[in-house]
Amino acid sequence: MNTFIIAGLLIVLLGLAYQMGWSKSRALATPNGLRVHSRGQYHGTLVALWTLIPAVLVLAVWAFFSPGVTHWYIVSQIPTDVLTSLDQVGLNQQMQRIRDLASGFGVTGELRPFEQAAGENLARFQLLSFLIMVAAAAGLGILGLLFARRRINARLRARNEVERFISWALIACSAVAILTTLGIVASLVTEAFRFFTYVNPLDFFFGTVWAPRFSSTGAGDAGQYGLLPLLAGTLMISAIAMLVAVPVGLMAAIYLNQYAHANVRRVVKPIIEVLAGIPTIVYGFFALVTVGPFLRDFGTAVGLNISATSALTAGLVMGVMIIPFISSLSDDILNQVPRTLRDGAYGLGATQSETIRNVLLPAALPGIVGAFLLAVSRAIGETMIVVLAAGNAPILRGNPLEPVSTITVSIVNQLTGDTDFTGPQSLVAFALGLTLFIMTLCLNIVALYIVRRFREQYE
């Protein structure tokens, strides 16, 4: 409700500001035949920006401080003797009661004498602070408007100023992405360090047994947190996935890029890319319901003992999932190899496959390796397929026909149903997440470095 009022007010104010800037600019231009530096729309936009930015700043400050101020105000409404008798949980409940009274939501149970008054006071306080905030925002906005409008003259470089604002707005948007990343990394690192106060990092990184207890069994029995079984499972499944995806994806890319007729390419390429759009959970139950039983029956037929859920099942299906990723990236990279190189080989009398093997692939190799590394980091971080199809058996062993577990699966297991982040049982998820993050980060950095070096070569 309040948000709509504010938004409505802002829009009206902005429209007004734009109109005022625009009309003043027109008034300058028409009668005198003056050469005005910027067109009316830029003056309008500039005035609107000068209105918007102060108003939004006021709103932002209010949004930042108001919870704290409200908190302080509610506490001040609770008599001291009551306050001292409350513990943290009791205080939160008491404050929620006052809030509910103030909002008109109402409370159950008997009203304590101070509560009614506190609720009314809070309601009044909230209304007042809201009005002050709106008035301040509108006032500053209007001040900005008037100031900007006064600045308008024929030589004001409104066009350039709007341009500068746009570039700052774009910088702000990219900063959001970067800051989010930094925030996630920071939280991963701090929580992982909390985990390492419970468990020795050496035991974590080099331990060969993964047997976390649930926190309900008590803090005395923390369990064992050896990373190696999970790491081995992750790497094994990724390796199987790459063994499937690399040859198939690369061949598909070569076919599409070099052999396929334009009409075939137009149809086939989007279809392959649709494969990338299938949700991984769908791949997951495909693995569980179809591929796993098939492999098991196949194993029985040839005398092998293959579990329905195994590293092989998960790896095969994950490989299929990654195929479009590799073929699409490889296709782009093959496209970047200059046509003149191909012509050179054809001109010497090389056949098509000779040209591809001896000229095209060597020239594209760095980029293709980069694509592979990006695909590996996809495979390492993939979760849904392995949750369903890898068998969740965190045991260190080298047989891909048996169930394994991965880092991602263990994160899921440690976090589902237990969100009390106080014991090593759930904190270990952050240590695992950090490990995963560092692995994929390194792979991505190496891959991007290789891809970039390759690009520079041909541009």
Next chain:
Amino acid sequence: MDMLAGKVKMTDQTLSANLDPADMIDHPIRLTARDVTVHYGAKQALHGISIDIPDRAVTAFIGPSGCGKSTFLRCINRMNDTIEGARVGGRIELDGQDIYAPDLDVVELRARVGMVFQKPNPFPKSIYDNVAYGPRIHGLARNKADLDEIVISSLRKAGLFEEVKDRLNEPGTGLSGGQQQRLCIARAIAVGPEVILMDEPCSALDPIATAIIEELIDELRTNYTIVIVTHSMQQAARVSQKTAFFHLGNLIEQGDTEDIFTNPVNKQTQDYIMGRIG
């Protein structure tokens, strides 16, 4: 200084080559084209080209951009096959053999008719491997010594050996533009072609590198049939004995270079040579 001396010498040579009556004697015809047409999709790029190209001489194709000279050049070793939607009609014969015959081996044809491209395009391999590539895929060398021999003699013929003999294992892409283009010529020669097609071989090069390549072309014509596409009329006049003028997909006029440049018959040729079409 060396370069300048070379340039002066080259000019003398080509002038005398063009004026020497002994050189004007008719060379036997190597390539004949009759009514060659090319379509790219629905667009017709060549309208019935008929021309005879003599052995062991340089034939230049000149004409404004988009006139079809490069398109016709690419018909001679069937490079147009690699372009999707290109269709070639008419008849082209190399030594009396139809190169568009169904049973013709395109790979073998391209070994006989080498090509040098507009932009130097060495493979991302060593200098040695660049030159050795053709002989390797065609199985021209029985052993390493054979291959070394082919590579070195090709680099010599392309006038590049002295400059690169100490760094044959360095990447070909590390050479200067002019050296890269001579490397590409060496690469074409190494396969032992009879005809060499050059598609504006100097358009990406500076004047000194251009002079060196032109001198090289003049030397090569004693052993090879050379067809060169150029947008520079001066270049055509300097290096060629025969010239053909293309305009809008038609072959307007052909003849001895000297005649074309001093006494063109066709009005359009006159206009182009005087710089009025361009």
